[in-house]
Amino acid sequence: MSRWNEEKALERSDIDQVTGVIHRILHETIDQLGIAYGIVSEFSYNSEEPPSWTISIDDSKTVLNSSLLFQYMKQHRNLNDALTQFMRDHFSYFA
Structure with missing residues (x-):
């Protein structure tokens, strides 16, 4: 594997790790409310396009x-x- 490919693989690994932590925190935060919700993670194969999460509650x-x-x-x-403050700012359940 070339040096450039190794660097990209490490970068992708770091991004995957951080996005996994974000996903876990979002789930844990909403799970505490005991309500129905959905989280859709959107990822791109283009490393220049960062992931995003669509969060639905009611x-x-x-x-x-x-x-x-x-x-x-x-x-x-x-x-x-x-992430907790983001949820408070965007969903009344966290007020």
Whole structure:
């Protein structure tokens, strides 16, 4: 494997790890409410296109993308706190 391919594979692995953590935190946060919900993760084979998550609770739906996540991370500096605040800001169940 060429050096460039190795770097891309490591980069993809890091992205996969972070997206897995985000997915887990979202599920754990919503599971605590005991309500029906759905989370659809959208990934691209193009590494320039970051993943996003469409979150649905009852009739409400919102999309978490990397730019929104970075805004929340600037405020909270902790992924769990950033995602919890995102959920509070977008769904009345978390108010």
